[in-house]
Amino acid sequence: MDINQLKNVWKEQKTTSFSREQILAMLKRKSSSVAKWIFYISLGEFIFWILFSLLLPESSLKLNNSSEFFVTAISVVNYIVIIGFIILFFINFKKIKVEQNVSELLANIFRLRKTVRYYIIYNLAMFVLSVILSTWWILIYDSEAINIPSNVKNNTAFWLGLVFAVFTVTLIIVISLYFFYRLLYGFLLRRLKKNYEELKQLQ
Template sequence: MDVLENYKKAWSKQTEVAEKVSTNEIYKMAHSKSSSIVKWIFIVGILEFIFWITINIFTPDSYSFFEIYKDLNLETLINIFTILHYIVIIGFLYLFYKNYTKISIADNTKKLIHKILRIRKTVRNYVYYNLAIIVLTSIIINIVVFSDEDKMNKFFNPENLTMSINEMITLSVISQLIALVIILALFWLFYKLVYGILLKKLNRNYKELIKLDS
């Protein structure tokens, strides 16, 4: 059973004469746990950032996607987009770090509750951003490809099969929508598993603090 829950139960049962656990001690426990959770959010964010940077650096240029981007003259666009994406991610990591430093010095229940709310919002915005960037990248690439018939043939019909433009567009849209749904589902499950667990623990502390404050 959660240690904080044990303290809460002990506190609720104690008499005024035989007080074993004070409100201040419960607050300190919640504060310590919240600070630890936020630290892990920052650490996981750093590890995730390093993982994607490593994948990007060590993936050979001969890999099919990179070859397709080169053939379609999209390499510069993708590189610019990747750099901007990493800048935004670094911004989120900075916010994670600032959240950790700020929650570590919260000196009362109301301030801690307020900071927990901000941390939850930051993490959720981070998750939504990463999911949105997948959709946005797909849209931008499709706009560039669909604007040029030669690029469209090279991208969606590399085998030069006999089909009309409408058939090619229909087939490409359906296949991409299926792929996009699968990719988004996988990323959502990843973020739900990793950050969701941490947010769930943080939310539990938040509810305990609300009860304590009332």
């Protein structure tokens, strides 16, 4: 068989074809895949934090019952809110469809980006709030749990030092968490933003 002769066969081949509308719809698909990844990552992150808390060694703090209840209540509220966010991500992922028109798609992408931003702000704020509330609760209602030596109990410098230490550690963790989220969701958010701007231009 001569390869040159195959040029005619090659040329005459009829290819299946997509309609103009199908081609336009393809331009919108990438947001759908980003939404899918946001949902999967948030789910993975949720499982990661649960495993992380299970694998952590038990705290040396001997909390009384009311403090235990308080700390557990904060965790439960936190998990409920996070599950709420995961459900929202899932709804967003299901909503962003190729068949949508550009306006609907723009609205959905905008909503998804907003949800991700709220999710990150919530996580950071919740961490700071839980540190403040837990520290306050333990110091006020359960001070025996942290065995403060009696000779420093009335020492202002000690308390200032303690507040400063808690503040510094919290700040370091918040900054680390912020970079963690930037890394995890930042890339996807940028892709969504780019697609959003492209679509807006089209509109």
